[in-house]
Amino acid sequence: MIKVNSAHFVLSAPSIKGCPVGDWPEIAFAGRSNVGKSSLINCLLNRKGLVRTSSTPGRTQLLNYFAINEAFYFVDLPGYGFARAPRAVREQWQPMVHGYLMGRRSLRALVWLLDVRRDPSREDLEFLDWLEEQQVPTIPVITKVDKVSRNELTRRVGRIATVTGLAGELFTPFSVVGRRGHSELWELISSALSGED
Ligand SMILES: Nc1nc2c(ncn2[C@@H]2O[C@H](COP(=O)(O)OP(=O)(O)OP(=O)(O)O)[C@@H](O)[C@H]2O)c(=O)[nH]1
Ligand SMILES: [Mg+2]
Structure with missing residues (x-):
């Protein structure tokens, strides 16, 4: 466990x-x-305001680097699928993110987030296909699980697994509320950083 x-x-x-x-x-x-x-990211780092969060989607349009323990980086990538973002912003997402994921040699893993309440979108599925094609090591996470009941969570994970074609056990349920999934996710990140499978 990384402190x-x-x-x-x-x-x-x-x-x-x-x-x-x-x-x-x-x-x-x-x-x-x-x-x-x-x-x-803020939750993993126990830092409330380190990474800017917003209720206005589509704000983060750059590759944002955070240094942890002067030993490794977290990179907050721009989000996709925001229909109301200006066209120029939407069009620059793919070359920016694909270029980064294909070319960045020090990248150990990508944490890929899906919202528990939404079915994966066409863009989610296209991105997942591309990640598989490029063999980007991917850690799938389901976010905001505090928004659903325990039974609903089981049902939603099943649904998301079916739609993505990934096994349900591969997903880490996560929430900033109660820091649910915090240690499980750190476990996966630590092994990716140390080069274990
Ligand atoms: N209930 C609940 N709300 C959350 C959770 N995580 C994020 N949110 C809320 O969801 C909204 C978006 O969160 P952000 O962390 O800014 O999302 P983002 O993916 O970084 O968004 P962009 O950078 O705009 O692409 C904010 O209003 C958060 O407070 C969670 O685990 N539970
Ligand atoms: Mg953001």
């Missing part, structure tokens, strides 16, 4: 060219806009 001794914002990069140099391993976080990426 977070320090966590700070490093930089925001518009593309892989602006990413930090050096050889720290990194974990990226992606999912549709408003799925809870920034909240999840």
